[in-house]
Amino acid sequence: MSKHVLLIEDEPNIIEAISFILSREGLSVETHSDGTTANDKLRGANPDLLILDVMLPGKSGYDILRELRADPLTAELPVLMLTARGQTRDREMAEREGVSAFMSKPFANSEMLDMVRSLLNGAPKEA
Amino acid sequence: MPRDTLTGSRIRERRTILGLKQADLARQAGISASYLNLIEHNRRRIGGKLLLDLAGILKVEPSMLTEGAEAALIASLREAASTTRGSTAELDRVDEFAGRFPGWARLLAEARLRIETLERSVETLSDRLAHDPQLAEALHEMLSTVTAIRSAASILNEPEEIDPDWQRRFHRNIHEDSARLAESSRSLVSYLEAEGKAASESGTPQEEVTAIFEGEGYHFPALEAGQAPEALAADLDTDLSDSARALLARALRTYAEDAAMLPLEPLLAAVSEVGADPLALVRRFGCDPARAMRRLAALPAGAPCGPVGLAICDASGALTFRKPLPEFPIPRFGADCPLWPLFPALSRPMAVLSRRVQFAGRQGGAVRAFAVAQPASLPEPNRDPIFEAHMMFTPEGPGQGGEDTELVGVTCRICARRGCPARREPSLLGDAAEQGV
Numbered sequence: 001m002s003k004h005v006l007l008i009e010d011e012p013n014i015i016e017a018i019s020f021i022l023s024r025e026g027l028s029v030e031t032h033s034d035g036t037t038a039n040d041k042l043r044g045a046n047p048d049l050l051i052l053d054v055m056l057p058g059k060s061g062y063d064i065l066r067e068l069r070a071d072p073l074t075a076e077l078p079v080l081m082l083t084a085r086g087q088t089r090d091r092e093m094a095e096r097e098g099v100s101a102f103m104s105k106p107f108a109n110s111e112m113l114d115m116v117r118s119l120l121n122g123a124p125k126e127a
Numbered sequence: 128m129p130r131d132t133l134t135g136s137r138i139r140e141r142r143t144i145l146g147l148k149q150a151d152l153a154r155q156a157g158i159s160a161s162y163l164n165l166i167e168h169n170r171r172r173i174g175g176k177l178l179l180d181l182a183g184i185l186k187v188e189p190s191m192l193t194e195g196a197e198a199a200l201i202a203s204l205r206e207a208a209s210t211t212r213g214s215t216a217e218l219d220r221v222d223e224f225a226g227r228f229p230g231w232a233r234l235l236a237e238a239r240l241r242i243e244t245l246e247r248s249v250e251t252l253s254d255r256l257a258h259d260p261q262l263a264e265a266l267h268e269m270l271s272t273v274t275a276i277r278s279a280a281s282i283l284n285e286p287e288e289i290d291p292d293w294q295r296r297f298h299r300n301i302h303e304d305s306a307r308l309a310e311s312s313r314s315l316v317s318y319l320e321a322e323g324k325a326a327s328e329s330g331t332p333q334e335e336v337t338a339i340f341e342g343e344g345y346h347f348p349a350l351e352a353g354q355a356p357e358a359l360a361a362d363l364d365t366d367l368s369d370s371a372r373a374l375l376a377r378a379l380r381t382y383a384e385d386a387a388m389l390p391l392e393p394l395l396a397a398v399s400e401v402g403a404d405p406l407a408l409v410r411r412f413g414c415d416p417a418r419a420m421r422r423l424a425a426l427p428a429g430a431p432c433g434p435v436g437l438a439i440c441d442a443s444g445a446l447t448f449r450k451p452l453p454e455f456p457i458p459r460f461g462a463d464c465p466l467w468p469l470f471p472a473l474s475r476p477m478a479v480l481s482r483r484v485q486f487a488g489r490q491g492g493a494v495r496a497f498a499v500a501q502p503a504s505l506p507e508p509n510r511d512p513i514f515e516a517h518m519m520f521t522p523e524g525p526g527q528g529g530e531d532t533e534l535v536g537v538t539c540r541i542c543a544r545r546g547c548p549a550r551r552e553p554s555l556l557g558d559a560a561e562q563g564v
Contacts, residue, residue, distance in 0.1 A: 011271050013300040017278035020293060055267055084270035085263070106274040109281050 003120050006047035007031045008038050008064070009082065010056050018051065021109050022116065035059030039067050042074060049119050050074075054083035054090070065097040078119040082107075133492060134178075135169040137192045137222075141185045142167075144219060156180045169525070191226030199456040200225050203236035205541040206458070210239075240459065247331065265315045272308045276301055332370035334459070336378055337449060339363055345437075345450050346427045347382060351391045356383040378448070382425060388414050389422045395430065398423070403432035403521045405497050406479060416479050416499045420519040424450050435521050436494075438469050441503070442514045454492040454522050455484075456537055464536040465549045468498035469518035476500045476514055483526060487534040488543025494520040 005022055009015050010033045019029045032041045035056030042050065050068070054061035061081060068074040078100045083090055085104070094102050101115050142152050153163040156177065165171045173181075174193075182189040201221055208216035217224075225232040279297040282289065289297075349359050356379035364372055389412050401407035405419035412419070424437035436455050439448035444463075451457040463470075468482045477499070485493040497519050502512030526532055536542025539551045 011275060013275035013304055014271065014278065016296065016300060017275060017282060020282060020297075021278070084267045084274070105270045106277045109278055 002026055002028050003048040004028050004030070004045070005049045005051060005116070006042060006045045007051045008035075008041075008056065008061075009033065009051070009053040010035075011053075017109075018112070021113060025113065025116075027116075027120075033057070035061075035064060038064045039071075042068060043071075047077070049116060050077055050079045051116070052079055052081050054081060054085070054094075062093055062097050065094070065099060069098040078122075080115055080119055133169060134173060134193050135165075135167045135171070136489075136492070138181055138185065139167040140222065141187055141192070144222070145185065147185075152181070152184060155184050187223065187226055191222075199451065199453065200229075200232055200236055202456050202458070202537050202541060203239055204232060206538075207235060207239035209540045243459065244334075251331070261318065262315075265311060265318065268311045269308065269315065272304050272311065276304045276308065279304070332368055332374050333447065335367055335371035336374045339375060340378070340448075340450070344428055346425055347379070348427075350379065350383045350386050356380045381421070385418050385422050385425065388412060388418060394422060394426070398426070399431040403435050403495075403519070405519060415501060416497070417501050417515070417517040420497065420499075420517045424519055433521055435519055437517065437519045438467070439518075440469055440473075440516050442473065442516075444470060444473070447515075452494070452520065452522065454494050455486075455496075455520050458538055462538055462551065464538060464542065465551075466533060466535040466547075467518060468496045468533070469516050472498035472500040472516045472518065473514060483523060483530050483532045484520065484535055485532050487536055487547075493523050493526065493532060495523040496520040 005027050007015060007018055007022075007029060009018070009031065012033075015031050015033070019031060022029045030045050030047065032038060033056075036058035038052075038056070038059065052061045052064060056064070061083070065079060065081070068077065068079070079098075080101045080103065081094050081099045082103055082105060083094075091102055100119055103112060103115060142149070149163055149167070150160045153160040156163070157180070158177065162171070166173050178189050178192065182192055185192070204216075204221050204225060205218060208214045208218055208221070279300045283294065283297050283301075343363075347359060349362075350356060357376065360372070360376045360379050363375065367375065389408065393412075394408070397408060397411055401411075403423050405416050405423060408414065408419035408422065409416050414422075420437060421439075423432065423435040426432070426435065428434075434452055435450075436452035436457075437448060437450045438446055438457055440446045446457070446463065449457045449459075457463070468480045468484065472478070472480050480496075480498045482496050482498075483493055484496045498516060500514045500516040503515035504513045506512060534544050534547075536544055536547075540554060542550075542554050544550075544554075
């Protein structure tokens, strides 16, 4: 059975590009754009990997990450965070909230793909 | 106290620098040591031949003894030397330098100030990069668009066959996103240009306003005559940034309120009787002490109470208003001396402190300082008031005895006070081992 990825991102063209790349890898991709309902969506989707943007309408990626880590169902879920602010401070905040990997925009498709593969194979690695 | 009464102090300073004994100098000048002692303590005026003789022996221009080099100028020269890594400037001869080459000295001090202003601008700009929400938003928008373009473009660029439908979609996405990118980069550039103008060369908005007050001699006849502060603000606003404009309007409104409560005529009549005593004005006009201090500092030059300086800081200790005097220089930037009565006042709200204050290492030039911290905002239920401290100061003659003189500094690096309990960093003057940090 193919692995399932949930992408929470509000930029439609980025959603399209990432969905395309991951689908071509044989992954099933589900997308969601609203921060406030992200965790409800997550519980319903039960993915193998979450790709989470930091700047989302309604609720920030950090808050979503904190909430999902507090929930036993999703505490161990691999989470790849995407942000347009690659500053050390942002990275530290993400790490404190328990991110599995972190990528700053703009990233190369191949980098993202490598990261997704390694996270799905249960080997979280530092970005 | 007129400034020329400091001639004796300068003679003493100069003599100490040269390592001459009082008796030796007196003998060479052909006067008694006790007479020289009186001169050096500013108890006898000197002039004419004796002044020329003393200047000759001390190897300085006579004018340097009578006029002295500006204390503020010397402070900035010291600052310039101490903030320059590896400087070999002869700090012990700074007075001589400023006295003999006043033009060059001022040039150096101004250049130093300019460097500081520019450093400030750089700091402000990097702060802005980190904290300006509008800029962060614009950059975020650009990076997101670039991310989308990059992803789509590299998908199209791959050698693998792509379904024509997808191909069209990605082409369209790239087209849309590149238009968005062009638009967002254009607006970013125009935002940065507008900001660049606002953060003009005069540095912070606070300094722009300070420069206007300084230029007007801290006194606004138009407001004294009842002109609306908004109208005057418009007149004075030549090329202010938006923030400075708001600050200026606020400062002038306060000035107008102060002037309405303590009108100039009765105020001048009062100070000619009681001098620069804010508490006497509080009793007479029923105002609060801070207002009395602001009014004293806003008197026209030549007012009967002599010059009055003023510093105002907010509860964080940041100075929001500065009117220095030659006896009491206030650095434009950087940390001030925590011993200024201004700061202790913050820990004793509503108490009016009165202190005799003198800058360490300087002969003469003591000031009487009054300071008070009082709420800057109107009371609100269950809210702590936001305090603000005022400190006014006037030159004061020799001590009357019975009162200690508080030795303060401009800022630690150029302060000569030894064993100071408030020292933050070692001084670059004198023996560092004795600084007791």
